[in-house]
Amino acid sequence: MISRPGIRIHVSGDEYSEVLQAPRLSDAAEVLKDFGELYLVYDEAVASFAADLAGVVKFRSTVALEVSEEAKSMETVLGICSTLMSAEASREAVLVALGGGTVSDIAGFAAAIYKRGIRTVNIPTTLLAQVDAAIGGKSGVNFQGYKNILGAIRQPLYTILSPEPLTILPRRQYLAGVAELIKTIIVNNEPAVTVQNLRFAHPTIRNAHDPCPFTWPRAAMGFAQSQPVLPESLIVAAAKVKAGIVERDPFEAGERRVLNLGHTFAHAIEHEAAVRGDDILHGEAVAMGIVLAGRLSDRLGESSGMEETLSKMLREAGLIVECPYTIDNLVDAMRQDKKAVGESVSFVLPKAIGDVIVKPVLLDDVRRLLSSD
Ligand code: GLY
Numbered sequence: 589m590i591s592r593p594g595i596r597i598h599v600s601g602d603e604y605s606e607v608l609q610a611p612r613l614s615d616a617a618e619v620l621k622d623f624g625e626l627y628l629v630y631d632e633a634v635a636s637f638a639a640d641l642a643g644v645v646k647f648r649s650t651v652a653l654e655v656s657e658e659a660k661s662m663e664t665v666l667g668i669c670s671t672l673m674s675a676e677a678s679r680e681a682v683l684v685a686l687g688g689g690t691v692s693d694i695a696g697f698a699a700a701i702y703k704r705g706i707r708t709v710n711i712p713t714t715l716l717a718q719v720d721a722a723i724g725g726k727s728g729v730n731f732q733g734y735k736n737i738l739g740a741i742r743q744p745l746y747t748i749l750s751p752e753p754l755t756i757l758p759r760r761q762y763l764a765g766v767a768e769l770i771k772t773i774i775v776n777n778e779p780a781v782t783v784q785n786l787r788f789a790h791p792t793i794r795n796a797h798d799p800c801p802f803t804w805p806r807a808a809m810g811f812a813q814s815q816p817v818l819p820e821s822l823i824v825a826a827a828k829v830k831a832g833i834v835e836r837d838p839f840e841a842g843e844r845r846v847l848n849l850g851h852t853f854a855h856a857i858e859h860e861a862a863v864r865g866d867d868i869l870h871g872e873a874v875a876m877g878i879v880l881a882g883r884l885s886d887r888l889g890e891s892s893g894m895e896e897t898l899s900k901m902l903r904e905a906g907l908i909v910e911c912p913y914t915i916d917n918l919v920d921a922m923r924q925d926k927k928a929v930g931e932s933v934s935f936v937l938p939k940a941i942g943d944v945i946v947k948p949v950l951l952d953d954v955r956r957l958l959s960s961d
Contacts, residue, residue, distance in 0.1 A: 589611070589615060589618070590608050590609065590610050590615050590616070590618045590619060590748075591608070591609045591610075592606065592608055592609075593607065593608075593609055593824050593827075593828070595607035595824070595827055595828050595831045596831070596835075597723075597724070597743055597831050597834050597835045597838070598835055599743050599838075605725065605743035605744055605745060605746070605747070605831075606745070606746050606747075607723060607746070607747045607748075607749060607824075607827050607828075607831060608746050608747070608748045608749065609748075609749050609750070609820075609824070610748050610749070610750040610752075611750065611751070611752075612750065612752055613637050613640060613641065613711065613713075613748075613750040613752045613753060614637075614640045614641055614643070614644050615750070616641060616645070616684075616709075616711055616748045616750070617641070617644040617645045619709075619746055619748070620641075620645045620682075620684065620709065621645065623680075623682040624680065625648060625677065625678060625680050625681045625682065626645060626646065626647050626648060626681070626682050626684060627647060627648055627649050627650070627651075627671070627672060627675070627677060627681055627682070627683045627684065628641070628642065628647040628649075628650040628651070628683075628684045628686060629650075629651045629653060629668055629683060629684070629685050629686070629687075629691060629694070629695040629698070630650065630651070630652055630653065630685075630686040630687055630691065631652075631653055631655045631686065631687030631688060631690070631691050631713065632652045632653065632654050632655070633655065633687070633713075634686060634687060634713045634753055634756075635652065637686065637713065637752070637753055638650065638652070638686055641684075641686065641711075647684070648675050648677070648681075649671050649672075649674075649675045649677075651667070651668055651671050653687065653690075653691060653694065655687060655688065655690045655691060656690075657690075657730060657858075657862065659690070659694070660690055660693060660694055660729045660730045661729050661730060661731075662729055662731065662738065664694050664729070665694055665697050665698045665701070665729055666698075668683075668694070668695060668698035668702075669698050669701070669702050672698070672702050672706075677702070677703075677706070678703075679703045679704075679705075679706060680706075681702075681706045681707070682706065682707045682708065682709060682745065683695055683698065683699040683702075683706060683707070683708050683709075684708070684709045684710075684711060685708060685709070685710050685711065685722075685744075686711045686713060687712075687713050687714075687717070688712065688713060688714035688716060688717045688721070688761075689712070689714065689716055689717040689720070689721025689722065689870070691717075692708075692710045692712065692717060692721055692722045692727065692744075693721065693726070693727050693728050693729065693736070693739070694727070694729060695708065695727075696708055696710075696725070696726070696727025696728075696740070696742065696744070697727040697728055697729055697738070697739055697740055699727075699742070700727055700740035700742045701740070705742060707744075707745050708742070708744040708745065709744055709745050709746045709747075709748065710722035710723075710744045710746070710747045710748070711747075711748045711750070712747065712748075712749065713753035713754075713757070714753075714754075714757055714761055714764075714765055715754060715757065715761070715762050715764075715765025715766065715768075715769065715823070716761070716764055716765035716767075716768050716870065716871050717765075718749050718754075718765070718823050718827070719765060719768050719769045719772060719822075719823055719826040719827060719830070720765075720768040720771075720772070720826075720830060720847070721768075722744070722747045723747050723827055723830050723831055723834065724741075724743070724830060724831070724833075724834040724838075724844075724847075725741045725742050725743035725744060725834070725838070726739065726740075726741055727739050727740050727741075727742065728740070733859065733862065733863070734855075734859065734924050735855050735858055735859070741838065741839055741840070743834075743838070747827075749820075749823060749824070749827065751820055760869065760872075761869065761871075763871070763872075763905070763906050763907055764869040764870065764871025764872050764874075764875075765871055766871070766905045766906070766907065767850075767871040767872065767874045767875040767878070767902065767905075767907055768826075768871055768874060769822060769823070769826050770875075770878070770901055770902060770905060771847070771849050771850060771874060771878060772826040772829050772830055772847075773826070773829075773941070774849060774878070774898070774901075774938055774941055774942070774944065775829075775833075775846040775847060775849050775936075775942075775944050776829045776942055830847065833846065833847060845934065845936060845946045846936055846944045846946065848934075848936050849877075849878060849881055849936040849938065849944055850874045850875070850876075850877030850878035850879075850880070850881050850936070851874060851877060851936075852877070852881075852922060852933055852934070852935055852936075853873075853876065853877030853880040853881060853911070853918060854870065854873035854874045854876065854877035855873075855921075855922075856913075856917075856918040856919075856921035856922045857873040857876055857877060857911055857913060857918065858870065858873045859921040859924070860913045860917050860918065860921055861873070866912070872907065872908065875902045875907040875908065875909055876908070876909055876910065876911040877911075878898050878902065878909075878938075879895060879898050879899045879902065879909045879911075880911060880918075880958065881898075881935060881936060881937060881938060882894035882895040882896075882897070882898040882899070882938055883895040883958060884935060884937060884949065884954065884957060884958060885937035885938050885939065887957040887958065888937065888947075888949065888953075888957065890937045890939050890945065890947075891937070891938060891939045891940065894938050894939070894940070897941070898938065915954070915955055915958045915959045916955065916959070919951050919954055919955045922951060922954070923951065931950055931951055931952065932948040932949055932950045932951065933948065933949060933951060933954070934946055934947065934948050934949075935947060935948075935949050935954075
């Protein structure tokens with residue numbers, strides 16, 4: 589049965605984007621059945637969950653995506669728009685995105701431009717999407733080799749979190765999500781965030797995948813030292829932190845930028861990886877990027893020992909934090925960053941856990957400060 593952990597983003601008037609919990613993914617039917625015209629875009633990797641959902645919800649058309657960075661393109665977006673056109677989807681249509689962040693990014697962008705915008709429901713199936721990508725309405729695709737350079741911000745009606753798909757998530761992808769979860773913990777300036785409901789612990793997740801080596805974030809997320817920290821509790825707590833930030837700053841004019849901690853470096857790392865044909869997941873690049881942001885913060889004198897603190901956190905969680913590329917490679921890629929203005933780029937700099945600032949830094953300074961040991 590669907591439950592409402594009380595996480596809502598006010599959009600306008602009486603319109604909200606709400607985070608829901610569904611013990612079984614197909615429980616999403618409880619809210620989807622309210623809509624007359626439903627379409628589904630899903631990741632082929634979760635085809636069995638798509639089939640479960642289609643067994644209890646009537647979709648007019650479905651689109652299966654073979655998910656990859658290459659698929660995150662305007663061609664894929666236009667393919668979804670073609671499906672909607674062929675099905676004569678009206679402005680009342682609701683597009684359900686079932687999959688990881690790539691699926692909500694692609695489907696969300698198609699929904700944002702089809703007939704100037706139709707509604708969406710996100711059912712994220714990866715940890716990364718559950719704690720980050722599927723909340724807050726960002727969508728987008730890659731263009732001319734740069735990540736998410738074309739996109740929109742439009743809040744989904746619902747983001748439905750279910751532990752079920754996490755049970756089949758490969759460990760590498762699970763850890764990539766842990767990187768974004770840790771990012772949220774680092775930027776969380778509301779230590780009062782507490783666990784909504786510890787009862788939603790699923791033994792399957794704990795047994796199958798949960799490395800959950802979270803000894804350190806307990807205090808940062810408002811957990812008592814003695815409480816067992818369960819993945820779903822952290823997921824809901826992270827969703828709450830993110831929703832709060834998005835509600836205060838939906839269009840990233842200010843505070844929301846803190847959620848880009850590690851991402852300026854991460855996007856440069858991903859760009860380099862794409863050019864060289866290396867296989868680095870977004871969350872893996874974020875882990876490396878967070879540590880580089882800590883090093884930059886230390887070297888700019890904004891913090892002391894942050895590189896070491898962040899590196900330890902991420903390593904303890906099982907992530908690799910050493911970037912395989914040179915600072916020169918990364919700085920060259922950063923010149924194309926969405927946040928680049930002239931010769932400087934905005935960086936999110938961690939001064940401490942729960943205290944991050946956004947500051948423009950000259951790329952030449954980044955090169956100089958980070959090149960030396
Ligand atoms: N992924 C960062 C944001 O949604 O703002």
